[in-house]
Amino acid sequence: MGIILFLLISNNVAFEHLPSPFIAEEFMDVKRVDSLLYFVTERGLEIFSWHSGNPQRISRYATEGWAEGVYVVGDYAYIADHYNGLCIVSVSDPATPALIGNCDTPGKALDVVVSNTYAYLADQENGLVIVDVSNPSVPYLAGQCSGIGHTYAVTLADTLVYTGVCNSALKIIDVSDPAYPHVVGQFPPGEFVYGIDACIDDTLAYINCGFWSGAIIHFAVVNVKEPTNPLYVAGLAIPATNRGLEKVGNSIYTNTQDHGIHIIDVTEPTAPFVTGCYDETRWFGVGFMADDTLLLATHFLEGFSIADIRDRQKPVTLYKHENIVWETMAFDDDHDYSYFSGNIEENDQFWHSVLKIADVSDPSIPVVCGELYSTGRCYLYRGSADYPYIVYTIQRHDSSFIAVTDVSDPYTPELTRFVEGNGVLELCSTYLYCLDGRKLKIADIDHPSFWVDSLVIPADGYDICIMDTLAYVTVRDSLLILSLLSGNQLGYCYHGRPRAIRISTDFPYLAVPYTPFPGSSFGFLLFDVSNPVSPSLLFDTLIYEEPIDSIALYTVACEIKDTLLFFCRTGYGFDIWNISNPDSIYRIANQETPYCALSVHLKDDVVFVEDMRSIELYRAIGLGIEESSFTETRMKESSFEAMPNPFMAETKIKYCLLERAYELEDRCVSVELKIYDVSGRVVRDFLLPVSSLQLSVSVTWDGTDDCGNRLPQGVYFIKLETERGACREKVVLLRLSFGPGRYGLD
Known part of the structure; x- marks a missing residue:
């Protein structure tokens, strides 16, 4: 494919954000309705179908904010979309979710619950916000209770809202009149305390909190029969808690984030005790769902998981949705392929990486055609490709390696070399250059010993x-x-x-x-x-x-x-x-x-x-x-390439005019093929009359000018021009002589 010259015709530039198959999303919250799973990530809403086995993603809807909380009622998903406020998305057809309404809140919406015609939002610095959603297409602000601190979670019980507040007590707010919500109580009382989230069962509140009661208490049972005077019943000194709390039967599931989801038996509220813990991964999102048999947990960048919790002491993971963190990309524009490398973290000590090869002949829709998994982490934000190889670095524990993968068949990439090494990599033909401190190490991918030479540079290279x-x-x-x-x-x-x-x-x-x-x-x-x-x-x-x-x-x-x-x-x-x-x-x-x-x-x-x-x-x-001399439509009228590129002895220039014979009749088409140096001087001129019956032609160029003189090494441009237009290809002529001690062994 020829190189496109860009002509700047306007400074009024806009960008269309296209869908990408290489996205790592933070799974923040989840709601389950029958066989559908509604997740929110910082990108928006994701809907999965799940009956048994592996959940299947069926649709995505990108919001404009940073989605952190979701509540699903009937045909609507209500999304707390951070700086974008409340988004109401129709999910009547889960395959095609669509935005119905939006209400921009004064603060940053982090959590949401819905009851009847009102949505209650934890609006971070703005406290509690109440939105009238009686008409989902025109939601509007009905009331707010501000000045209560940074609010992170909301729980509704009848006409009371319990709001989790960072670095402050959990607030109990009367919302019987949505236009005038007001605080009627809080827990724990005093200073240097906080209450993050709560779930309510009759007259008892179970709270994720932090305060001192002979020990640091992070889970408390509180009597809220009198909301104005909540009374401490019992507590547990478990790891620090976060947003996320549910009661199922006589068990409380509470999010301790880095330490998993703790399962607490509250059969006797005055004597709660931990019966088990689900700590499949290192990170947990702020939302999860539990029932009698299943736990559905979000894991931020690590995806989400589904666990069997019938045995509360030993929850068993049934499924884990691995989230790939994409960290490296490299391109082979001559062959319309791109290479993306990502990492999957199993735990603090173990990673594995994946290399995916995508066809980018239509760059707006990359199509994955091959993949290769490796043990270890691709830890440098750098890859280098030069057909038929791609190179990148892999780290396994305290050791670093250079991985060389043959991608001549993009559908079945093959790891061909895996040698110890580290540094910034650059690939040129079969030669790999590795910048490692004050050394530029040189490897021949095809050589049995791999490393063949090195150069010393005066200072550490970047x-x-x-x-x-x-x-x-x-x-x-x-x-x-x-x-x-x-x-x-x-x-x-x-x-x-x-x-x-x-x-x-x-x-x-x-x-x-x-x-x-x-x-x-x-x-x-x-x-x-x-x-x-x-x-x-x-x-x-x-x-x-x-x-x-x-x-x-x-x-x-x-x-x-x-x-x-x-x-x-x-x-x-x-x-x-x-x-x-x-x-x-x-x-x-x-x-x-x-x-x-x-x-x-x-x-x-x-x-x-x-x-x-x-x-x-x-x-x-x-x-x-746009091409300065050749438009996009004209580029499509010819297939044009030079192989090999770079070349030493000769390169074969192939082109195919995609004209239709009935348009040309039987006349000849004048085809000009010229080669320019970087100064713009023509160094070789081919005049090739081509019959309409012979539209595919190849020409061999041996690196000489019109007089047969050998041209010096460097960059040259091949220009193909017909009466329909023109296109261009850049080639590199090499004049290399590998001898002992330089790219070879003595």
Whole structure:
């Protein structure tokens, strides 16, 4: 597939957030209605069908906020959507949930219960909010009780609402008049106490709380017959509790978060005791559901699980929905494949990773075609692909390894090499370059001994980029250019910006993002590397002068696509800059991402963002992603590629004109095939009349000019032009000579 040149025709750029199959979601809360499971994640609502065996996801609905609580009544799911308030989603057809109404609350909606025509929300800093939902399409604020502290949970019992408050007592609020809710009692009384959540059974309240009563009490039984004067009955010193509390029969299920869901026998309320604990995973969400036989628990990033709790002492996991945290991506645009690596955490000590290969011929709809599982954690936010291999690093306990996977058949990837090693990886043909401290180690994937050579660099390296026979390496405050043939340093440019990492190059530009220290600014540098002996700094910009968090020290990245530079700003999303004129470089767009943008890749008009734990997809609208000489429709009229690429002796240029014979009749089509160097000079010109009966043709180029002279190594552009339009392919000509001691063994 040819390389597309981008022409910026407008600064009015918008982005369409596309669905992605590579999403890691925080499962926060759940409700079960018959055979349907309604989960909320920070992305919105997810509906699963479950009869027996494994639950099957049947639909998703993305909300605009950060969904944390859900309550389902009849045909509606009521969602506490954080800064987006209350969302009412129709689930009459679970396969196609649709937003019906929205009421933006003053604070941040965290939990919700619904009764009759009112929804009661824990609105964090705004306390309790009551919304009239008699008309689900037009919900409106009916009343509120503010000034009671940061409210996290709500429980309704008749005309009383029990609100869990962070760092304060649980409040008992009279809501008999929704327009004027008011506090009538609280528990525990006094200072330095808190009550987070409660469930009510007749005159008893079971509370997740924290206070001192001879010991730290995190679970309490309280008599609330007189709401104005709740009386302590009994308590337990269990691990610190969180939102999430249910009573089933004579058992209380309480969320202790990191320590699992404790099961407490309250047959005798004055003497509660722990009968069991479900601690399948390290993390628990804020919501769960239990009945006589089953426990349905959310686990934040670790997904959710279903457990058999008929034996309260030994709950047994029946199913666990594993949530993959996506941390690495790499692309092979020449073959329209992308590679995504994610991790699944079993516990603190054990991880396994998965590599998924997706067909991105239509980048807006990646289609997974192959996968490979490995033991260990893919722990570097970096992968590198060059057909037919992809490389990435895996950590197993205290040891690090480099994994080489053959992806020549994307449907059945095969792990071919697994060797001990660590560092920043860059793959070029069958040669792997590993930047490890002050060494640039070189491996031949096909060689039995793997490692074949190494170069010493003057300081610890942060990142590496290979182009032709040159290695571009960033150290603390400088850019180094090394010859891979001689091992010598050719060029050097001091830039004075510490921690320059995740570089990108598209000849003749090289971009170096830099991240100083917390509390400082960060930005990118743009170099002209057309002369490797004396690279020159063209541009230095500061993106933000506000304090940045520690993760930004390691994750700022960029990518160059012709005259566009895509710059990741970690917690601030990504920018697009116009670098067509080094004297006038400017930002044309910014898009925030849900988490923390770590790297970016442009495929056609779709931007792929490695967003800390998910791969986000954005279609760029109004960016002017049009070929400068050749439109998208014209590109579709020809299939065009050069293989191999890079090449040494020769490359075969194949093209197929997808014209219809009845449009051409029997006349010949004039086809021009020209090869340009990076200065724009034509070095080889082919004039090829092609009959309409012979629309598929291949031409071999041996790296010589029209006079038969051998051309120097470097980047060249092959341009195919017909009367219908044109397209272009970039190729790299190598003039390498591997001898003893250099990419070989003596």
